[in-house]
Amino acid sequence: MKLPYIEPYKIKMVEAINQSTIAQRKVWMKKAKYNLFKLSSDQVIIDLLTDSGTGAMSDKQWAEIMLGDESYAGSKSFEKLETTVKKITGFEYFIPTHQGRAAENVLFSALVKEGNLIPGNSHFDTTKGHIEFRKAHAIDCTIDAAFDTTIEHPFKGNIDLQKLEHVFQSNEINTIPFVLITITCNSAGGQPVSMQNIHDVSVLCKQYNVPLYFDSARFAENAYFIKTREKGYENISIKDIVKELFSFGDGMTMSAKKDGIVNMGGFIALKSQKVYKACVTYNIMYEGFVTYGGMSGRDMGALAEGLKESTEFTYLESRINQVRYLGKRLVEFGVPVQQPFGGHAIYLDANKFVANIAQEEYRAQSLAIELYITAGIRSVEIGTILADRDPITRDNRYPKLELVRLAIPRRTYTLSHIEYIAIAIKNVFETRNEAKRGYDITWEAPIMRHFTVELEKLS
Numbered sequence: 001m002k003l004p005y006i007e008p009y010k011i012k013m014v015e016a017i018n019q020s021t022i023a024q025r026k027v028w029m030k031k032a033k034y035n036l037f038k039l040s041s042d043q044v045i046i047d048l049l050t051d052s053g054t055g056a057m058s059d060k061q062w063a064e065i066m067l068g069d070e071s072y073a074g075s076k077s078f079e080k081l082e083t084t085v086k087k088i089t090g091f092e093y094f095i096p097t098h099q100g101r102a103a104e105n106v107l108f109s110a111l112v113k114e115g116n117l118i119p120g121n122s123h124f125d126t127t128k129g130h131i132e133f134r135k136a137h138a139i140d141c142t143i144d145a146a147f148d149t150t151i152e153h154p155f156k157g158n159i160d161l162q163k164l165e166h167v168f169q170s171n172e173i174n175t176i177p178f179v180l181i182t183i184t185c186n187s188a189g190g191q192p193v194s195m196q197n198i199h200d201v202s203v204l205c206k207q208y209n210v211p212l213y214f215d216s217a218r219f220a221e222n223a224y225f226i227k228t229r230e231k232g233y234e235n236i237s238i239k240d241i242v243k244e245l246f247s248f249g250d251g252m253t254m255s256a257k258k259d260g261i262v263n264m265g266g267f268i269a270l271k272s273q274k275v276y277k278a279c280v281t282y283n284i285m286y287e288g289f290v291t292y293g294g295m296s297g298r299d300m301g302a303l304a305e306g307l308k309e310s311t312e313f314t315y316l317e318s319r320i321n322q323v324r325y326l327g328k329r330l331v332e333f334g335v336p337v338q339q340p341f342g343g344h345a346i347y348l349d350a351n352k353f354v355a356n357i358a359q360e361e362y363r364a365q366s367l368a369i370e371l372y373i374t375a376g377i378r379s380v381e382i383g384t385i386l387a388d389r390d391p392i393t394r395d396n397r398y399p400k401l402e403l404v405r406l407a408i409p410r411r412t413y414t415l416s417h418i419e420y421i422a423i424a425i426k427n428v429f430e431t432r433n434e435a436k437r438g439y440d441i442t443w444e445a446p447i448m449r450h451f452t453v454e455l456e457k458l459s
Contacts, residue, residue: 005321008314008412012059018042025373034369034439036378045376046413046421048406051344052217053099053257053264055410058309059300061261068298077304077310078298081267084304088239088311089246091269093276097287098294099128099266100255105286107181107213107253107268111177111196112136119167120180121159122146122187122213127180127215127387129448132391139167147400148348149338154229154252155194156340157185157222159201168208178250179205182215183222187382189403190218192225192340195233195245202248212248217255219245221343224316229354238246238311252277258344261306261410265299319343322418323408329422335429348425350383350402354432359384361438361458364402367428370435371404375424380405385441386450 020028020043032038036049047054054178069076082094098105108130112118116136123131123138133137141163146156159181168176181201184192205212223241228234233241246252250272256265268283270276280290287294295303309315320343336352350364357363364383371377380386383402390397406421437458444453 008318009058010190017045020045020376022373023258029369029373030457033442034365034457035453035455036368036372036380037451039372039378043376044372044378046417047378048345048408048421049378049408051258051409052255053262054412055261056234056412057261057302057306058411060309060353061305064301064305065159065298068296068301073291075300077300078291081300081304084307085267085269088242088307089252090243090270091246091251091354093204093270093273095268095270095276095279095283095290095295095301096295097213097268097283098268099257099264100215100253101130101266102287102294103255103266103268104130104215106279106282107251108134109282109286110275111239113177115175117163117167117171117176118178118180119159119176121157121182121185123180124182124215125388125448125450127182128388133447135391141167142185142188145193146185149189149336149347149352149401152340154192154225154340156188156191156338157183157193158197159193161200161204164201168204168210173208173210176210178209178211178213180213180215181249182217183245183341184218184225186217186344186405187401188344189338189347189401190221190405191223191338191340191377192222192229192343194230194239195226196230198245198248211250214246214249214252216246216252217258218344219252219254220259220310220316221320223311224313225343227313238313238316242311250386256303256306259307259310260303261310262299262303265295265303267293279334319408319410322340322413322415325415326406326408326418326422329419330425333422333426333429335425338401345405345407347382348379348404348406350404353404353429354435356433357435357438359398359402360396361440362455363438364404365455366435366438369439371425373429374428375420377406377421377424380407381450385453388447388449 028043112134114135119139121142128138145151145153174305251270327346336349338347365381368379387397387399412429439455
């Protein structure tokens with residue numbers, strides 16, 4: 001008999017989970033103004049709000065915590081991280097930041113001006129926020145297949161070349177500071193981008209003399225999908241795929257809290273010395289000196305090790321198989337999800353799951369709240385609330401997809417936890433028609449409202 005698959009690690013330390021009742025969770029949810037971000041962690045049984053900074057570090061990463069050099073300038077930990085980033089990405093210039101949105105803030109401060117256009121594949125919330133804060137505009141050029149959750153396209157994160165070229169041809173090219181490819185594409189359901197598409201976008205960008213940058217929070221997971229789904233890469237190592245992928249770009253931002261498998265950290269990596277020097281000024285202003293950039297030495301050491309581990313096939317196979325298992329269980333139960341399954345999360349299709357709740361009553365948020373009350377599972381809405389308002393008209397933007405993201409932390413939950421999640425969602429799905437009304441917003445911030453928004457239940 002063939003031996004079953006096992007996780008490529010064993011558990012050294014555990015953290016207790018606080019159990020709660022439905023009655024308690026109803027009270028807590030109301031006190032939190034129906035915003036899952038406002039819940040205390042001890043009010044959550046399974047936390048799938050995000051995979052950002054919530055993973056479990058390895059013994060080698062914890063060893064780096066003890067080896068951290070906390071020198072303000074010229075830290076050995078910085079040198080270790082710089083060497084690792086250069087080796088993995090191939091980019092010559094490196095700037096540490098305290099997390100991904102800080103990297104965006106620094107890079108966009110150097111490159112994005114009022115009135116600029118930044119085409120890409122479904123920019124994520126902080127990215128769009130940083131663009132619109134500067135009175136620029138994010139333009140979504142994702143392929144149409146990304147917006148149909150039933151289509152089995154292997155690379156739904158791809159940029160539509162015709163859409164992109166239309167942006168180039170319809171606008172003054174000097175108003176487009178760069179094109180941004182998000183790998184994997186979070187807002188489209190954690191969907192990967194193919195190497196062929198990255199190559200083709202790069203060729204088109206060069207034709208119009210527009211730089212190409214990557215939002216690289218989950219670059220290793222994207223490389224895994226290239227290896228397992230794209231012809232010609234079956235026998236190429238993850239690290240070699242990563243190096244080829246980045247060779248087509250001019251730079252990258254990184255939230256290291258994802259594929260760096262650390263609790264805090266980020267960076268910018270660049271080809272251009274000119275852009276590097278422009279970014280350094282802002283990094284010193286916003287983050288810290290160029291050899292720590294808002295990170296402690298111990299965190300830089302842990303990140304250097306995490307980047308090595310996350311670009312190993314064995315780790316990625318384990319991580320993505322766990323996500324895939326949850327997706328398969330939900331499909332067995334008839335639950336509508338984005339397919340094929342993404343690398344870091346399963347996305348519930350709220351448009352199909354709770355179609356009886358009006359979109360203007362925030363159906364995806366309604367579903368996320370019900371899942372929490374039923375089973376103590378915290379997820380996050382990727383829908384109308386996250387899409388925010390049009391910066392000019394202040395009207396709600398209603399996206400084609402209304403999703404609830406179940407982001408799986410790295411090396412954190414076991415198979416029994418995943419099974420608990422699947423059964424809980426099945427139970428919610430079976431009672432989905434009981435909910436007739438959703439929620440209304442009582443207060444919101446002028447930008448990136450979903451983090452702090454307050455709601456009330458409609459009756």
